[in-house]
Amino acid sequence: MLDRLSLNVTEMMRQYNVYKTENEHLRNELMTLKAEREIKDQEIEKLVQENAYKDMEIEEIVSKIESMLG
Secondary structure, eight states, X not given: OHHHHHHHHHHHHHHHHHHHHHXXXXXXXHHHHHHHHHHHXXXXXXXXXXXXXXXXXXXXXXXXXXXXXX
């Protein structure tokens, strides 16, 4: 009876350590993915701003052309 209980406790501890290691791995992976997402979000924001600036430049060019044509 005591041997069986000891085996069960040992198995539970083994499973706990496996799950603990897996949890740490997943936590690290999540942190990496969040950091990558933040970098991509910043890149997207920069591109959106650049696009808006280019749109303004195009509008200015069109306005100048229209004013030249009358």
